[in-house]
Amino acid sequence: MNLLEVHDLSKKYPNFELKQINFNIPAGKIIGLIGVNGAGKSTILKSILNLVPFETGSIQMFGKEFRDNEVFCKQQLGVVLGGVDFYKEKKLRDITKVTKTFYGNWDQIAFEKYSKMFNLDENKKVKELSFGMRVKYSIAVALSHQAKLLIFDEPTSGLDPVSRDELLEIFLQIVKKGDTSILFSTHITSDLEKSADEIIYIKDGELIKAAPKEEFIESFQYLKDDTDKNDLTLDDIMVRMEGKHYEF
């Protein structure tokens, strides 16, 4: 079963356009959305979440049209937007107290378990937490209302290598049961090598390729030249697809 289906998603800005994006997120998978800065990754995620209205296309989540079933879909959705902090002056405890009232299936015992696991101090204010801890708090909240789909916008880009590795490990644990999926955008290709099952590549607002990781890497090997002894990595693929030549 697909948890998310994006059909022909298009959105026009004065200087940028998302062009007919199509992809599916099956259950139990980690899907990486890659592309350079400004490629349209965040716009796609925001369109899925109805944060930016789109002109054409449809977003089906858990088998229902998202825009017509916002409350139902969001009950089973966990979201972390990169670089957006809420209520910096508030304690985590106060934010949790309010947040949990909105979720019918809030599991307080699970929340306490994740808080302990992530070493979250509920008496700390948001501004006192590092970026990594804020991401972990959001994950704890998402998991405590039994979210089936987790959407993260560049969750790893502000993290040190240890926290990044830890976070990817958490991702793998989350999807292990097979009913939850994670869609996350990143421009750090090593994240994908470790955790992603499938990769969606966005360039200038267009979806270039969406495929399982191995197939994805394989399909870009045509970019190899005579100097390449080994197969191209994801990093090489992105650099060759996007690379510009400057002359000064």
Place this chain on the structure above:
Amino acid sequence: MNFKLLNKEFRLAAHPNLYIFSLMGPLLLVPAYPYTILFLFSCIGNYVNLMYSRETNDIYFTEMLPIKRSDVVKAKWQVLLISQAFMILFSIPFALIHGQVFKTNNVAGIDANVAYYGFGLMILGIFNVFFLTEFFKTAYKAGIAFLMGIIPASLIAIAVEVLVHFPNFAWLDSISGSDQLKQLPILVIGIIFYALMMWVAYKVSIKRFAKVNL
């Protein structure tokens, strides 16, 4: 009313100034004072509150909760309504005390009488309709939204304060029982005007917010 959203508004999103500016009722005990300022204070409180919401990314947070997009507007609309209803109800005892204590007219402007509350509702109504609809054009530009609202609101306030100095309109400034009975239609018009403006503010803000790229 959505109580979960209101709980979020008052426990997480609200700025302390909203409460302070809603508690200005005791100013009605100042012997000579332009009392319409009380309503303008409420406008300032709501402006600071919305600006604070923007700074704390409250709109994003709310939009992520399992609610409809239009409920983001509804939450802010409810805060306007509740803070202003509270501000008015809280000030009434002070208006009554004022009536008992001061036997002479308020020389600065209108007295705290029935007409005063009628005009006050007009001031709040006109502020809300411009302020809320302008803010939800972007969900970001609170300053320009405040200016759009406070200018017409202040003009009404100034007009009222000036009007009562003319001998023909002395009955508007009176706190005698018979004059206040005569002022009753102004209160009724004020209530209808406020309700109408709030309805327009709600509908237009929802329409505008639906087009905003967050």
